[in-house]
Amino acid sequence: AQTVTQSQPEMSVQEAETVTLSCTYDTSESDYYLFWYKQPPSRQMILVIRQEAYKQQNATENRFSVNFQKAAKSFSLKISDSQLGDAAMYFCAYWRGSRLTFGEGTQLTVNP
Amino acid sequence: DVKVTQSSRYLVKRTGEKVFLECVQDMDHENMFWYRQDPGLGLRLIYFSYDVKMKEKGDIPEGYSVSREKKERFSLILESASTNQTSMYLCASSLSSGLPRGTEAFFGQGTRLTVV
Numbered sequence: 001a002q003t004v005t006q007s008q009p010e011m012s013v014q015e016a017e018t019v020t021l022s023c024t025y026d027t028s029e030s031d032y033y034l035f036w037y038k039q040p041p042s043r044q045m046i047l048v049i050r051q052e053a054y055k056q057q058n059a060t061e062n063r064f065s066v067n068f069q070k071a072a073k074s075f076s077l078k079i080s081d082s083q084l085g086d087a088a089m090y091f092c093a094y095w096r097g098s099r100l101t102f103g104e105g106t107q108l109t110v111n112p
Numbered sequence: 113d114v115k116v117t118q119s120s121r122y123l124v125k126r127t128g129e130k131v132f133l134e135c136v137q138d139m140d141h142e143n144m145f146w147y148r149q150d151p152g153l154g155l156r157l158i159y160f161s162y163d164v165k166m167k168e169k170g171d172i173p174e175g176y177s178v179s180r181e182k183k184e185r186f187s188l189i190l191e192s193a194s195t196n197q198t199s200m201y202l203c204a205s206s207l208s209s210g211l212p213r214g215t216e217a218f219f220g221q222g223t224r225l226t227v228v
Contacts, residue, residue, distance in 0.1 A: 006154070009152065033215075035216065035217075042221075043200070043221060043222045044219065044221055044222075045202065045204075045217075045219035047216050047217075050216060091154060091155060093217075095215075095217075098142075098143050098160060098162040098168075098208065099157070099160065099168075099170075100145060100157070100160075100204070100206070100217055101157065101171075102147070102154045102155035102156075102157075103154050104152060104153060104154035105154045105155075
């Protein structure tokens with residue numbers, strides 16, 4: 001079974017600064033999708049960014065970007081110009097076939 | 113917008129009770145999922161379904177069963193609730209994978225179940 005590992009249970013960042021959240025995964029497949037989801041205190045899971053494994057170009061969505069290293073099986077999320085509203089639990093996820101597997105999560109605190 | 117609705121936001125049940133958690137989606141999605149979320153463990157897949165009446169075990173299926181009689185509804189059943197099943201339960205749905213642009217999973221608001 002695929003595994004997804006987030007080695008940082010907690011991270012903090014100053015408002016307006018940049019932070020990077022780490023994620024590694026284990027798979028023998030070459031075609032799959034990777035996601036970062038955000039879960040604020042409301043508990044509603046929100047998709048932040050998506051990466052298709054066959055695309056070499058790193059995905060970006062406004063202040064959010066990823067560093068996708070396929071050979072290293074690494075998928076980190078960079079948040080630029082951090083805002084108070086970015087404070088949340090962030091989950092990395094791997095998708096292949098009909099199975100979606102999540103990591104343990106990283107709790108991000110944004111300090112004013 | 114896709115809407116995934118879980119029947120309860122909070123639920124308290126007694127040990128040994130049979131518990132049903134219901135999830136309904138309104139976007140004709142093929143795939144539906146049940147996860148439980150515990151601190152430090154992230155989201156762990158209990159069961160998923162890729163079509164009506166089709167189901168597959170996830171990583172932690174013990175103590176749970178599921179039912180998918182209609183495409184829009186996916187039920188999680190705790191046959192005999194135990195205190196170690198106290199958790200947050202999240203339902204999700206998605207189109208099948210392999211479509212152009214890939215896909216994403218849409219989540220319900222979660223059910224916090226306490227078994228006493």
